[in-house]
Amino acid sequence: MSGGSASGIAGIGNAAPPRRIRVLPLVVAVFAWPAVACDGTHGHEQLPGAIVRDSAGVQIVENRLPLWGPGDEWTFGHEPEFSLGDYFAAGAAQDSSHLFWRVRGVAPLSDGRLVVLTPEGDRKVVIFERSGAFSNSFGRRGRGPGEFFNPQHLQVLEGDTIVVWDFMFGTVARFNPHGNLLGERRIDLGALIEAVRTPTRGPGETIYQPLPDGSFLMEAVRPDWRPPDEWGLYRPPTGYVRIDTTYAVHGFGWWDGQEYFHGDYSWVPFPLRSIAAAGGSPARVYVTNGDRYEIHQYTATGTLTRIIRRGVEPRPITAEELEDRIQTVQQNFTAPSWTRWERALDEHWKRRTHPAIEGMRVDPRGYLWVLDDYSASQWSVFDSRGRWLGSMTTPTPSFYWIGEDFVLGALFDLSTGVQGMAGYCLDRKGM
Numbered sequence: 315m316s317g318g319s320a321s322g323i324a325g326i327g328n329a330a331p332p333r334r335i336r337v338l339p340l341v342v343a344v345f346a347w348p349a350v351a352c353d354g355t356h357g358h359e360q361l362p363g364a365i366v367r368d369s370a371g372v373q374i375v376e377n378r379l380p381l382w383g384p385g386d387e388w389t390f391g392h393e394p395e396f397s398l399g400d401y402f403a404a405g406a407a408q409d410s411s412h413l414f415w416r417v418r419g420v421a422p423l424s425d426g427r428l429v430v431l432t433p434e435g436d437r438k439v440v441i442f443e444r445s446g447a448f449s450n451s452f453g454r455r456g457r458g459p460g461e462f463f464n465p466q467h468l469q470v471l472e473g474d475t476i477v478v479w480d481f482m483f484g485t486v487a488r489f490n491p492h493g494n495l496l497g498e499r500r501i502d503l504g505a506l507i508e509a510v511r512t513p514t515r516g517p518g519e520t521i522y523q524p525l526p527d528g529s530f531l532m533e534a535v536r537p538d539w540r541p542p543d544e545w546g547l548y549r550p551p552t553g554y555v556r557i558d559t560t561y562a563v564h565g566f567g568w569w570d571g572q573e574y575f576h577g578d579y580s581w582v583p584f585p586l587r588s589i590a591a592a593g594g595s596p597a598r599v600y601v602t603n604g605d606r607y608e609i610h611q612y613t614a615t616g617t618l619t620r621i622i623r624r625g626v627e628p629r630p631i632t633a634e635e636l637e638d639r640i641q642t643v644q645q646n647f648t649a650p651s652w653t654r655w656e657r658a659l660d661e662h663w664k665r666r667t668h669p670a671i672e673g674m675r676v677d678p679r680g681y682l683w684v685l686d687d688y689s690a691s692q693w694s695v696f697d698s699r700g701r702w703l704g705s706m707t708t709p710t711p712s713f714y715w716i717g718e719d720f721v722l723g724a725l726f727d728l729s730t731g732v733q734g735m736a737g738y739c740l741d742r743k744g745m
Contacts, residue, residue: 363377363378363379363380363381363701363702364376364377364378364379364700364701364702365378372618372619372620372621373619373620373621373700374620374621374623375620375621375622375623375699375700375701376623376625377622377623377624377625377696377700377701377702378625379702380702380703380704380705381701381702381703381704382703382704385743386704386743387704387706387743388695388703388704388706388740388741388742388743388745389706389740389741389743390708390709390721390738390739390740390741391738391739394709394723394736394737394738395444395720395737395738395739396444396445396446396736396737397446397725397734397735397736397737398428398430398442398446398734398735398736399417399725399732399733399734399735416432416733417430417431417432417714417724417733417735418431418432418465418466418467418468419431419467419468419469419714420468420714420715420722420724420735421468421469421470421714421715421722422470422715422717422722423441423470423474423491424474425474426443426444427441427442427443427444427449427491428441428442428444428722428735429441429468429470429476429491430442430735431465431467431468431478438451438452438453438454438455438462438465438478439451439452439453439465439468439476439478439489439493441491444737450491450492450493451493452489452492452493453465453478453489453493459495459498460487460489460495460498462478462480462485462487463480463481463484464480464481465478465479465480465481466479466480466481466520466521467479467521467523467524469524469526471526474490474491475488475489475490475496476488476489476490476491477489477524479521479524479530481520482519482520482521483501483503483506483520483521484500484501485498485499485500486498486499486500486501486524486528502561505561506557506561508561509557509561509562509563510532510534510555510557510563514536514537514538515534515535515536515537515553516534516535516536516537517532517534517535518532518533518534518535520532522554522590523590523591523592525556525592525593525597525614527558527559527597528558528559529556529557529558529559529614530556530557531554531555531556531590531592531599532554532555532556532557533552533553533554533571534552534553534554534555534565535550535551535552535553536550536551536553536568539551541574541576542576543576544576545575545576545577545658545661545662546575546576546662547573547574547575547576547582547662547663548573548574548575548576549570549571549572549573549574549586549587550570550571550572550574551568551569551570551571552568552569552570552571552588553565553566553567553568553569554566554567554569554588554590554599554601556592556599556614556615556616564614564615564616565616566590566599566601566610566612566616567601567610567618569588569601569603570586570587570588570603570605571587571588572585572586572587572588573585573586573587575655575658575662575663577654577658579649579652579654579655579658581643581647581655582663583631583636583639583640583643583659583663584631584635584639584668584669585669586603586604586605586665586669587604587669588601588602588603588604589601589602589604589671589673589674590674591674591675591676591682592614592676593675593676593677593678593680594676594678594679594680594681594698595680596613596614597614598611598612598613598614598619598676598680598698599611599612599613599614599616600612600674600676600682602671602674604669604670604671604672605669605670606670607623607624607625607626607670607671608621608622608623608670609621609622609623609671609674609682609684609696609700610622611700620699620700622682622696622700624694624702626670626686628667628668628670629667629668629687630666630667630668631666631667631668635689640656640659668687670686671684671685671686672685672686672687672688673685673688673712675713675716677716677717678716678717678718679718680697680698681695681696681697681698681703682695682696682697682698683695683713683716684696685711685712686705688711688712689711690707691707691708691709691710691711692705692706692707692708693705693706693708694706708721708723709721709723709736709738710723710724710725710736712724714735716740717740718740718742719739719740719741719742720737720738720739720740721737721738721740722735722736722737723735723736723737723738
């Protein structure tokens with residue numbers, strides 16, 4: 315268990331290498347799993363499908379069965395309501411201005427138009443009608459007012475205020491949908507470093523996730539930590555903190571970062587990694603180490619309130635999956651020789667199961683979405699009390715945005731590098 319250190323326990327390390335996505339009709343499936351034991355706790359409480367225990371003021375929610383019964387499952391439309399990026403026309407004659415690369419964020423405006431943040435070329439923020447028709451664009455590369463060096467995050471806040479967060483700890487700029495600059499602030503890097511730095515903690519390189527109130531999550535590092543000298547696997551210690559607008563620091567403990575090999579060939583085929591996600595009202599922060607189905611829920615100020623678990627057996631990595639991933643690594647990275655890396659795989663990489671958790675998102679209503687299986691597009695949904703509602707197969711394995719009644723699925727064609735997005739209706743069944 316981790317409040318200060320989560321070694322041995324389970325976004326946004328690097329995600330799994332992208333794969334070509336084929337959009338399929340949605341099938342919703344609900345799974346039941348056996349309970350898992352928990353010791354050193356007291357104060358049992360029975361909830362439908364779950365056992366809740368209290369340990370030193372922290373609830374431990376052991377999810378056994380989904381709360382969704384027949385007919386209660388959330389469902390998606392079988393076909394996309396709209397699509398952008400000409401992903402579905404990849405390979406056909408098309409206007410290249412409608413193609414996307416390196417999309418950093420997509421969010422809807424209240425009138426249904428979509429705001430797309432992409433750092434390619436000179437256009438930084440592009441707004442499209444749902445039909446795919448171009449509406450307008452604004453922003454350009456630079457350091458002046460309303461310009462971006464390397465935009466990283468996009469938000470659309472109340473009143474259709476568009477917020478763009480620049481690279482590292484740069485400018486946070488606010489625009490209206492016409493592209494008029496409403497204002498901007500610069501993060502005080504000196505104040506940030508002074509607030510975060512301690513003898514055993516330093517700030518990471520950039521913002522991990524911005525929040526609607528202007529605060530943001532960021533990773534922290536241990537400045538005195540060094541990787542091992544010998545060949546083998548390691549996971550660097552990673553901390554997560556929230557920085558509010560007064561530069562107060564709220565910590566969420568130390569976790570195990572992305573799994574690497576020591577040496578020049580550091581890529582692990584299916585790496586374990588810690589993941590953080592935040593959202594809802596009041597805001598909650600969730601962190602997992604990814605190696606077992608366990609998620610810690612915190613208040614925005616860093617108080618651990620719940621540990622959420624499901625008794626799920628790790629999914630085996632098939633020989634076909636491993637071969638495909640090795641080929642993907644070797645095709646997308648440059649190395650003088652792969653012999654040493656392949657030998658390291660044989661000698662040091664003994665785990666043959668997928669990470670228990672491959673991603674997390676918190677939607678605006680505060681529901682936690684957990685990516686159980688990227689290849690099968692399988693997500694589980696939990697409410698703010700940590701209760702497992704159920705699991706479902708989604709139209710795409712990842713999302714740019716999850717809303718009240720529709721989602722924006724992220725698409726990627728590995729062979730061309732073209733990205734796209736598709737909007738699907740989401741029926742929450744009155745919840």
